[in-house]
Amino acid sequence: MSRGLSALREFYVSPPILSHEYENGLVLVAEPMPWLESAAFTLLLPAGCIYDAPNRVGLANLTCEMVQRGCGQRDSRRFVEDLENLGADTSSSVSNTHTSFGGAMLADTLPEVLGIFADLVLRPHLPGEQLEEGKMVCVQEIRAIEDELAQRLMSGLRRRHYPAPYGRSAPGALAAIEQATMQDVQASFQNNYVPRGAILGVAGKIEWESLREHVGKIFADWKDRPQTAPPETPAGGGYEHLQQASQQTQIGMAFDSVPYADPDYFQARGAIGVLSDGMSSRLFTEVRENRGLCYTVYASMGSAHRRHGAVLCYAGTSTERAQETLDVMTAELIRLGQGVEQGELDRLKARLKSSLIMIQESSQARSGGVAAEWHHLNRVRTLAELGEHVDRLSCQSINAYLAEHPPADFTVVTLGEQPLEPPDGVS
């Protein structure tokens, strides 16, 4: 590096992160980025698929589809057309914990776009006559995943590794969608589209006072309603092979780690960074560069919920080289437990710091970032604070963490022509 890492701090403008909790429980959290022309929002609703009944997994996804079929004064066509006229690039998705709606736009149209989404949350039509179309959209999504082998593998890995229901996949099962009724959708909406636990993250060229007032006004009619937490059952772990005729075998490995809010999170993240971030990381070097075993290999930190952290690893390789790939990945995970080196950590710090600085160029990334941080921590750290966490990482601190928490007790899932010999130490 041509500069000391701490000197990089001057690159952060680090405006204060502003937050406000409304009476109904909705939290607005915002990062002004006055140097941009754009603004973006991320609305997280506590309506993830973990709240679906066991025989209705997929209902949150269907509800997310149905609320977009008209709201307030708009039918479904008008809803899409108004957003297009405002030049808003919007999206929706359902994860384990949340249903989220988001969008990026030129800053001056943000208030109007938020107004449309307030209608969606408060006044959706949920038109019964469109239920069949809504179900067909969800069925298409489930069918499409059949052909996405890597996605199927990782769903299988999460299902096996996380305690239920935190390992679920939102699209769910065909039967659940087919059996779902309009009453199910209405109940899902009533129970889970609630303000307490909802987070609206906003970033970009915004003016805080007027934004806070506007959001308060448009969501004022949203009534606080109690939400029931789902019961939890232990994870399965172990090894599972999913039979599939294919050229490549997909390999997934998982092991427990700490969740995002844990004081040790940055130590765990540092270790996984050395393993997988960048082209000089251990997995890329040993699996791809030195042996040419695969095109894609990675490990990443996952948090299925505030309580459960895990590391999820992936590689896809041709069937006859799959066992060697699994063995090399396993060896690298075990070796990680023995510690990281200074050169590796220096490179990782450079990458993390550079990402933290460059994220200031994207209102969309920041709106998602501040909303997610609030979900995990009930507060949001500035980029400068995150930079200080990175600064404080040392080989000593990471290695002390690894000595306490060496990668072990793996859950392994493979998908392809043949099962593999799982490593010792499968949970």
Add this chain to the structure above:
Amino acid sequence: MEFREHILENGLEVIAECNPAAYSTAIAFFVKAGSRDENDANSGVSHFLEHMAFKGTPHRTAAEVNRELDEMGSHCNAFTSEEQTVYYATVLPDLQTRAVALLCDIMRPSLREDDFETEKKVIIEEIYKYDDQPPFGAHEKCMASHFGEHPLARNILGSVESVTALTPAAMREYFEQRYSPGGMVLAAAGNVDFEALVREAEKQCGQWRAFPTSRQTPPTPAHQSFDFLAHDKAAQQYTVQLSNGPAAEDEARYASRIMATIFGDDCGSRLYWEFVESGLAEYASCGAYEYQGAGLLMTFLCCAPQDTQENVRRLHDMQVAFSQTGVSQDELRRAVAKTSAHVVLQSERPGNRLFSLGSNWIQRRKYRTVKETVQAYQAVTKNDIEAMARRFPLAVNTTLSVGPLTELAGPA
């Protein structure tokens, strides 16, 4: 925001859009080399060469290249298309010179035998990965049918056989035909120190030997055919249609993109309301793509096998109606609004802006500000779209459908 350009004596062009307020500096080499410049014997070489650029130079081993990219905290990657190979890195501004030096160095790779053989395995894994993935080769096979003997018919990755047969000598021969400084552009966007950029380019690339390069750009007559390919491993049916559209040099490309947005954007378009919102298909879209001397409109439909026959018929009827009845002022206004907003939002990050800047230059030797691009879209009229729909009728196309179906008839 200031545009700067400079040409080295050997023909290498250096261009930049400088924005002193940006947090990052994005730098890339755009090379006029892609699958259209290949032949049967070296099919896949452009893409393989892109990988080999990272496998070491006379000054650095492969591991050193990777380590240095990470030491800079760079976001670096590369891609190969039918007519370009692009190597790019985004770094913090004070690392500009170091990043430029490294990118310049890897533009003259060693192509060492052992690295070549290891990387060949990675490429073959990449081919297998795409074989297993939707749309299961439908796009490449449709390009092959549509373009026939035209160079754009060629597959970017090549085949397992053609890649296996490649040698370092064949790759070097190709390199010496394509990677002439005159066929490359060094482009930068964001917080760029242009004087330093030119200085480093002179230092690192000034001694590169210039040699003539050429590219075949034969005409592309309209082609019409309807085929399907049974693929029993797939659950869904994937249908690709290609019809001709304006080429990269044709100013009508703005109208063509707006037309594709109205007809087939992935949200709010005619295809969206007909197929996606109704649940008749998982995905239905149409987009415009431009190449040197050729252009395409590509329609993509993914749906359940049993619905495909009816959906293909419906799609054909919509295409015919589109050419005959034109578009409404309302549709035009929405398409222009969303396209303009998209252009502005995309350009906020230097790492994104770089691609419009470099592609514009390598395809047309033109610089266009974000504002000028938006104005070009805003100038598109209903008449332009209707003329476009008549000039390039979507219903005249090459169709290829891949999936479980063992029977599928073209629209009557």
